[in-house]
Amino acid sequence: YFANIPQAPPDGILKLSVMSKADPSPEKVDLGVGAYRDDAGSPWVLPVVNKAQKRLEADPAFNHEYLAIGGLPALTGGAQSLMFGADSPAVDERRVYSIQTISGTGANMLAAVFLKQFGQPQDAAVYISKPTWGNHRSIFQTAGHEVREYRYCNYDTLGLDIDGMLADLRAAPKGQIVVLHACAHNPTGIDPTAAQWQQIADVMAERSHFPFFDCAYQGFATGDVDRDAYAVRLFVSRGFELLVAQSFAKNMGLYGERTGCLHAVTQSADLVPAVSSQLNRLSRATISTASAYGAKVAGVVLQDPALYAEWLDNMAEMSSRIKTMRDLLRDKLVALGTPGSWDHVTRQIGMFSFTGLSKPQVAALKEQYHLYMTEDGRISVAGLNSGNIDYVARSIDAVVRN
Numbered sequence: 300y301f302a303n304i305p306q307a308p309p310d311g312i313l314k315l316s317v318m319s320k321a322d323p324s325p326e327k328v329d330l331g332v333g334a335y336r337d338d339a340g341s342p343w344v345l346p347v348v349n350k351a352q353k354r355l356e357a358d359p360a361f362n363h364e365y366l367a368i369g370g371l372p373a374l375t376g377g378a379q380s381l382m383f384g385a386d387s388p389a390v391d392e393r394r395v396y397s398i399q400t401i402s403g404t405g406a407n408m409l410a411a412v413f414l415k416q417f418g419q420p421q422d423a424a425v426y427i428s429k430p431t432w433g434n435h436r437s438i439f440q441t442a443g444h445e446v447r448e449y450r451y452c453n454y455d456t457l458g459l460d461i462d463g464m465l466a467d468l469r470a471a472p473k474g475q476i477v478v479l480h481a482c483a484h485n486p487t488g489i490d491p492t493a494a495q496w497q498q499i500a501d502v503m504a505e506r507s508h509f510p511f512f513d514c515a516y517q518g519f520a521t522g523d524v525d526r527d528a529y530a531v532r533l534f535v536s537r538g539f540e541l542l543v544a545q546s547f548a549k550n551m552g553l554y555g556e557r558t559g560c561l562h563a564v565t566q567s568a569d570l571v572p573a574v575s576s577q578l579n580r581l582s583r584a585t586i587s588t589a590s591a592y593g594a595k596v597a598g599v600v601l602q603d604p605a606l607y608a609e610w611l612d613n614m615a616e617m618s619s620r621i622k623t624m625r626d627l628l629r630d631k632l633v634a635l636g637t638p639g640s641w642d643h644v645t646r647q648i649g650m651f652s653f654t655g656l657s658k659p660q661v662a663a664l665k666e667q668y669h670l671y672m673t674e675d676g677r678i679s680v681a682g683l684n685s686g687n688i689d690y691v692a693r694s695i696d697a698v699v700r701n
């Protein structure tokens with residue numbers, strides 16, 4: 300039965316992480332993994348999460364029962380206000396359905412399976428940005444979609460290729476599914492400006508494309524949860540029906556707890572019973588019920604005003620440390636006179652910077668300097684800290700000159 304199964308290609312990021320872990324060099328710097336690290340290079344449990352955990356576990360009613368199929372209302376309700384705004388007309392009009400998922404990945408997969416069954420037209424292809432998060436292609440293909448790309452990164456300027464993006468969305472047949480990163484585009488860190496989002500919405504409306512927003516970094520990107528939801532809220536205010544995948548991995552540091560939601564914004568409250576019943580059915584068939592612990596922690600944080608305020612401060616702390624590292628890296632490369640321009644490092648936002656380093660330079664950094672990053676030259680800026688930033692800048696300088 301198993302004899303004819305071909306080997307699947309290894310996952311690039313997981314492979315990198317194994318190599319980095321096996322490297323005993325004291326100089327090693329892991330800039331591969333997309334997880335926040337504090338200035339000592341350690342994982343960070345958000346102080347507000349610590350408090351929420353203590354409160355939960357002190358509650359005599361705490362237990363490990365299954366959640367409902369739709370998930371924990373404290374999470375899904377809080378997540379809805381966070382994504383669409385506390386005074387969102389769409390939420391007030393009861394035309395948004397939110398279901399708890401296995402973090403952002405599970406929300407992507409549930410959306411992919413739902414769109415495969417109910418996409419209109421049925422043969423709509425899924426358009427992803429070039430480049431995008433490595434798992435997008437895999438998720439949508441696994442769900443049976445045809446996946447195509449639209450231009451996104453201008454590889455010369457390491458900024459947005461807005462003309463290419465708009466042209467590709469315009470040239471696509473009507474009614475395609477378009478995957479958009481709500482903020483802090485992975486892997487490039489390049490986001491459209493507010494005006495460019497308007498242009499994207501214009502073309503999406505003109506071509507009747509369906510927006511699927513993937514939002515993995517709300518609040519983590521700029522420290523401002525409303526600013527990071529700008530694109531989603533713009534599309535909702537312009538009357539689009541859409542889906543949004545939301546992850547609490549990065550912004551609440553709940554990576555392994557697998558906490559997230561999928562939101563469906565429909566045209567009218569009358570459509571919610573059918574849409575919610577189908578999302579529930581598909582979720583039941585794949586995961587039965589979502590993970591409880593992270594949802595309970597996030598639910599406490601989202602529902603308690605004092606803890607919510609503290610969470611905003613915790614996010615601001617993470618995003619400002621990352622911004623400081625971007626500034627320092629750029630300044631150090633400029634001070635070293637490293638050939639090329641490095642302004643893109645501070646122009647980009649979120650967890651990642653698309654450095655523009657070539658494949659051979661990335662390989663040299665790994666082999667000669669024990670510096671690990673993905674092959675496309677993406678670094679996780681969260682892996683930089685005051686202890687390694689000089690070494691990283693000097694190593695990059697050396698390979699760029701070579």
Ligand code: PMP
Nearest residue numbers: 402403404432485513515546548
């Ligand atoms: N989408 C994007 C664009 C991401 O960068 C990530 C995290 N790497 C995810 C989704 C999903 O992450 P998770 O499943 O851990 O929430």
